[in-house]
Amino acid sequence: MRVKIYHNPRCGKSRQTLQLLQAQGVEAEVIEYLKTPPGAEELDDILQKLGMEPRDLMRKKEAVYKTSGLDDKALGRQALINGMVNNPVLIERPIVIANGKAAIGRPPEAILTIL
Numbered sequence: 001m002r003v004k005i006y007h008n009p010r011c012g013k014s015r016q017t018l019q020l021l022q023a024q025g026v027e028a029e030v031i032e033y034l035k036t037p038p039g040a041e042e043l044d045d046i047l048q049k050l051g052m053e054p055r056d057l058m059r060k061k062e063a064v065y066k067t068s069g070l071d072d073k074a075l076g077r078q079a080l081i082n083g084m085v086n087n088p089v090l091i092e093r094p095i096v097i098a099n100g101k102a103a104i105g106r107p108p109e110a111i112l113t114i115l
Helices: 011-022 040-050 063-067 077-086 108-114
Strands: 003-007 031-032 095-098 101-104
Touching: 003 011, 011 077, 011 095, 011 108, 040 095, 040 101, 101 108
Parallel strands: 003 031
Antiparallel strands: 003 095, 095 101
């Protein structure tokens, strides 16, 4: 089974989720998405696997959400995706991809449903 985790090592939930994967015997590909953000196509694919719209995956309390104008309700799907690609700090974390599905590790145990 191929598993990816979009990880931020400074985030407690992200670290807990990675530890949970390791405790399950899963060797995941760790993508530090702040250093290597997903492209627009990859992020769109992740959103589809999550069954979410872009704004649902955004960390709206980050300052850049408002300062970059991403709080504008008139923005379409592609503009919001591009906003996350350009400002990866806006992407909710951690995201785990496994078995053609995705889950957000909030709480970390939420990822167990896709393993």
